[in-house]
Every structure is written in structure tokens, then in C-alpha cells.
Amino acid sequence: MTDLTRKEFLKLTGAAAATGALAATGLGASVANAQSSDLLHRPIHSSGEMIPAVGLGTAMTFGDLSQDFNQRKNAIAALFREGATVIDTSPTYSNAEQVVGRALDELGARDKCFLATKISIMGKQEGIDQNNKSFEDLRTNKMELLQVHNLKDTDAHLDTINGLREEGKVKYVGITHFRDSLNDEAAKVIENNKIDFIQCHYNLLNQSIENRVLPAAREHGVAVMVNVPFARGRLFGPTAGAGIEIPEWSKDFGVDSWGKFFLKYILGREEVTVIIPGTVNDYHVVDNVGALRGRLPTETERKRMVDFIEAL
Ligand SMILES: NC(=O)c1ccc[n+]([C@@H]2O[C@H](COP(=O)([O-])OP(=O)(O)OC[C@H]3O[C@@H](n4cnc5c(N)ncnc54)[C@H](OP(=O)(O)O)[C@@H]3O)[C@@H](O)[C@H]2O)c1
Structure with a gap:
């Protein structure tokens, strides 16, 4: 197994790890597959294999x-x-x-x-x-x-x-x-x-x-x-379940559902x-995988997401 250097890790993990960024890494077929998709892929560090x-x-x-x-x-x-x-x-x-x-x-x-x-x-x-x-x-x-x-x-x-x-x-x-x-x-x-x-x-x-x-x-x-x-579905209770709209500012990073709001927060790490x-x-699967499109929240935006949920 090849271990990725930290530099390679950061390069691969960066913005939507797909498109052009992967072309330069020379990590083989699995990376080529990632290039063909607009979904965010991330590396398994011990091998360099990319997965959605x-x-x-x-x-x-x-x-x-x-x-x-x-x-x-x-x-x-x-x-x-x-x-x-x-x-x-x-x-x-x-x-x-x-x-x-x-x-x-x-x-x-x-x-x-x-x-x-x-x-x-x-x-x-x-x-x-x-x-x-x-x-x-x-x-x-x-x-x-x-x-x-x-x-x-x-x-x-x-x-x-x-x-x-x-x-x-x-x-x-x-x-x-x-x-x-x-x-x-x-x-x-x-x-x-x-x-x-x-x-x-x-x-x-x-x-x-x-x-x-x-x-x-x-x-x-x-x-x-x-x-x-x-949180085993508990996050939907005080948000979607209570009729709360997703915040306007989260649309800036591609959020159009509460599922994507919760997943993009995690992907921000x-x-x-x-x-x-x-x-x-199946419609929740489509919603969830959709969190892999568009940019991810910045650290400031992630902090705002925590504050928003804590205030509910
Ligand atoms: N120790 C361990 O190894 C361990 C422990 C816990 C969990 N796990 C793994 O982690 C997975 C995830 O955890 P989990 O299933 O317990 O909890 P979860 O993913 O936090 O929440 C699942 C709940 O969210 C709902 N949901 C999913 N997508 C949604 C969407 N887009 N919009 C609205 N609701 C949505 C589901 O309902 P619907 O079915 O109606 O969509 C379900 O009630 C598990 O399935 C399991 O594979 C492993």
C-alpha cells in the first residue's frame, strides 16, 4: 500500500476533489473515475483510492x-x-x-x-x-x-x-x-x-x-x-419537522434541503x-448524495450553522 503524503492528502481533499485537480495526481483508474463525476470524492489515505x-x-x-x-x-x-x-x-x-x-x-x-x-x-x-x-x-x-x-x-x-x-x-x-x-x-x-x-x-x-x-x-x-x-433522525425534528425554512445564507453553498444542510456541515471537515x-x-438517497455537489461551507459558515441549530 502507498501512503499519501499530507500535501497529496490536502490536494485531493480540496474543493470537490474531482474535475481538473485530480488529473495531476497520477493515482490511477479510481481517480480517473472520480474525474468523470461532478460529485465530491475523498481519498482513502492508505491506498489513494477515491470514493464518493x-x-x-x-x-x-x-x-x-x-x-x-x-x-x-x-x-x-x-x-x-x-x-x-x-x-x-x-x-x-x-x-x-x-x-x-x-x-x-x-x-x-x-x-x-x-x-x-x-x-x-x-x-x-x-x-x-x-x-x-x-x-x-x-x-x-x-x-x-x-x-x-x-x-x-x-x-x-x-x-x-x-x-x-x-x-x-x-x-x-x-x-x-x-x-x-x-x-x-x-x-x-x-x-x-x-x-x-x-x-x-x-x-x-x-x-x-x-x-x-x-x-x-x-x-x-x-x-x-x-x-x-x-443524530438518528433527531436533527429533522426541530427543523423540517417544525416547519423551519433553511436559512437563506446556506443557499450560497448549495443547500436546498435540511438533509444537505446537515451533511455539508460534516463534509466541511x-x-x-x-x-x-x-x-x-430513494428520494432521500438522491437528496443526500446531492450534498456532494457545489462548494462546502467555510469554517465561519460552519460556526454559523452550529449557532443556528443551537438557537432553535
Ligand atoms: N457503531 C456503529 O458501527 C454504528 C452505529 C450507528 C450507526 N451506524 C451506521 O451509520 C448509519 C447512519 O446512522 P442511522 O441510520 O442510525 O442514523 P442517521 O443517518 O443519523 O438518521 C437516519 C434517519 O434519517 C432519516 N433520513 C435520512 N435521509 C434523510 C433526508 N434526506 N431527509 C429526511 N430524513 C432523512 C431516515 O428516515 P428515512 O428512512 O425515512 O429516510 C432515518 O430516520 C447506519 O444506518 C449504520 O449503517 C453504525
Whole structure:
């Protein structure tokens, strides 16, 4: 794997990392793909691979088999149609892996997908068994990203995931969590292990990862996948839900919905590689991926966004 220099990182992360800026980097085919899109792409620092900076999360209701399968399939189809690729799931999200696997199969879209899942159980052998079932449910023989879920039995599962990488079944190694109380432990894993991704929480109601996790990720060249970008939907309550209009000044940086307002705030941090908003609705997928167009808010504008939400 090649490590990007900080200079290259900043160059690639800059304004809409697409268009002309990528031509000069010589980072290969994945970069060429990024050039063909008007969507913001960000680099996975350990390899230089560029990925669209918004994807799809599948916790909450995605795996509910009593719900209409075609609705979920349409959400996934919309993701690819809009030019995004990343899907995050887990063996613990009810039947989400089965739904994702079947949808990718029926859409013939496995090769378009940057597929991320997790090992989420205590015990090394239990983790191996759980992951074997994930491969089956996802109907795949490779995973782009395999993560230790919520830092549960981290050393045992990192060993397993690194072994799968050696075998060519897994491309990137990661850890996840979404609790303030685990920020320090997550930062230590970044500092003491060679991992490619950290997945953690970051949104307009919670910026706790700015203290230790983001600096550690930056220093060690670890890509950051952001979960719960809408605080599990809570951000919509006092805004869209209360009939509050998006502020006029946010239209200057391409905001035309509350979803984009919340996502562009997160994308304003250059350490963020990809955000995985959870939704079962194709029109929300289109809205969310749309946050990758247009410029990002400046630091002053981001501060104004925090103040606006805090004042509600
Ligand atoms: N420890 C971990 O590893 C961990 C923990 C938590 C989450 N995650 C991952 O992160 C993903 C995101 O978190 P989350 O799903 O819990 O919460 P979230 O993304 O913060 O919020 C999801 C909620 O937002 C709504 N929504 C999505 N897009 C919208 C839009 N454009 N406009 C209006 N409403 C919208 C969804 O409803 P609709 O379905 O109606 O659109 C859903 O109710 C998860 O799905 C999962 O993949 C990982």
C-alpha cells in the first residue's frame, strides 16, 4: 500500500476533489473515475483510492423483512444511479445483510458497490462464524471494508480481518463506534494498529470526535466514515419537522434541503472521507448524495450553522 503524503492528502481533499485537480495526481483508474463525476470524492489515505463522500447506512429499518423489499432495492438503485457507491451494513442490523445482498444481486450491482460490514460478537471463532454468514447473506466473496463493531473484542477480530486481507477477501480494515465514552479507546486503536478506516459519530449535535479521534486519524492517515449524521433522525425534528425554512445564507453553498444542510456541515471537515446516512427512501438517497455537489461551507459558515441549530 502507498501512503499519501499530507500535501497529496490536502490536494485531493480540496474543493470537490474531482474535475481538473485530480488529473495531476497520477493515482490511477479510481481517480480517473472520480474525474468523470461532478460529485465530491475523498481519498482513502492508505491506498489513494477515491470514493464518493456520501453513501448509504442500513441500520434502523433497512433489514425489516416485513417491509417492502422493493423500496430498499430502489434506495440502493438510486445510490448507484446518483454516482455514489458506499453501503455500510452489519450482521446485527436485523436482516439488512440479506436485503443488501439480494438487492445487489438483482440489480447486478455488486461491482459498483464499496461494501462495508462488521464483525460484532465476543470471541474469535464466533467472529469468524458470524463473518462467514455475512459473506453468504451478502452473496459475495469479497468485501471492500470489514470493521470491528463498537470495539467489541477488537484484537481478536483485527487479527481475523487482517488474515482475510492477506487472502484477498477483504480490501480495507476498520473499527467502528458511536459513543463519546469510546472516543479515547478508538484513538488508541488508531495509534497502535495499522487500520485503514475509523467509523464514528459526528453531526451538528455532537462534535466530540474533534478532540482526539479526528486528530489521530489525520496523523495516522486513517480514513473517517461518519455514522449517525442526522443524530438518528433527531436533527429533522426541530427543523423540517417544525416547519423551519433553511436559512437563506446556506443557499450560497448549495443547500436546498435540511438533509444537505446537515451533511455539508460534516463534509466541511476535510478529515471526513465518507458519510453513511441511513434511509430506506430513494428520494432521500438522491437528496443526500446531492450534498456532494457545489462548494462546502467555510469554517465561519460552519460556526454559523452550529449557532443556528443551537438557537432553535
Ligand atoms: N457503531 C456503529 O458501527 C454504528 C452505529 C450507528 C450507526 N451506524 C451506521 O451509520 C448509519 C447512519 O446512522 P442511522 O441510520 O442510525 O442514523 P442517521 O443517518 O443519523 O438518521 C437516519 C434517519 O434519517 C432519516 N433520513 C435520512 N435521509 C434523510 C433526508 N434526506 N431527509 C429526511 N430524513 C432523512 C431516515 O428516515 P428515512 O428512512 O425515512 O429516510 C432515518 O430516520 C447506519 O444506518 C449504520 O449503517 C453504525
